Amino acid sequence: MTPSDSKNSSGTSADNLKAGVFSSNEDLEKVARRLRRHIVTMIGRAGSGHPGGSLSAVEITMMLFWKILRHKPSDPQWQDRDRFILSKGHAAPLLYSVLAECGYFPVSELTTLRQIDSRLQGHTDRTIIPGVEMSAGSLGQGLSFAIGVALAGRLNAQDYRVYALLGDGECDEGQTWEATMAAAHFKLDNLTAIVDNNGLQLSGRNSDIMSLEPLNDKFAAFGWHVFDVDGHNLTQLLNALEKAKKVREQPAVIIAHTVKGKGVSFMENNADFHGKAPDAEQLEIALKELA
Secondary structure: OOOOOOEOOOOOEHHHOOOOEOOOOOOHHHHHHHHHHHHHHHHHHHOOOOHHHHHHOHHHHHHHHHHHOEOOOOOOOOOOOOEEEEOOHHHHHHHHHHHHHHOOOOHHHHHHOOOOOOOOOOOOOOOOOOOOOOOOOOOOOHHHHHHHHHHHHHHOOOOOOEEEEEEOHHHHOHHHHHHHHHHHHOOOOOEEEEEEEOOEEOOEEHHHHOOOOOHHHHHHHOOOEEEEEEOOOHHHHHHHHHHHOOOOOOOEEEEEEOOOOOOOOOOOOOHHHHOOOOOHHHHHHHHHHOO
């Protein structure tokens, strides 16, 4: 089945999603819960995956795809689309859920996560999944990739914008800060980075492993326009994303304070669920909490 044949779970035909900002009249709080149910279900079914960082960035990614990005699910390679770069590629279940809900491929395909011959593997692959802009895996590379895409847009006189979603843990990587410096040097005002600042990484708290603070001041010192928001507050996110589009002569970054594992009580602020799937009993509890 092609994306143009598919429907998202709200019954919207992908062919009806015209060029421009994808929009839905649905209650976005309900959409967020549905995305979280997709995430825990597909990871639980697969028996592996990364729920914590997928759940923490639901509102960020949803607001981008529902309210900000110009994108066209019936034409994933539409030249004038805005580009979304998932740097924290292990949060692939989140992106897959969002793409399916928007109509890039059938929602039913989400059940194939990490199966042999499935397109939906543990990290995103741009060569086989419609709507994916970067093949991800190694952390710390997404911002550099996004800079290349933003520069290409400038050179080609295209007005698309580039959005890169980073994990706070990957900000430990030196490449991230080289990229931060380069983006400011080239005055990439068509680039917005969003840091999913949930405070945890694979083996514990960021503050114990490699403190990032003062994160806002660091980005500002590198020449970025900084916004600071509650990453689960839809109004704050939308306001920051809209204001970021108006920044001139410098890139913008949104530091989004989030909760790892948001929405599932036993996963919240629990580093154990950075990369561990819920068992059958835990999945049942999670789905009840997300009902």
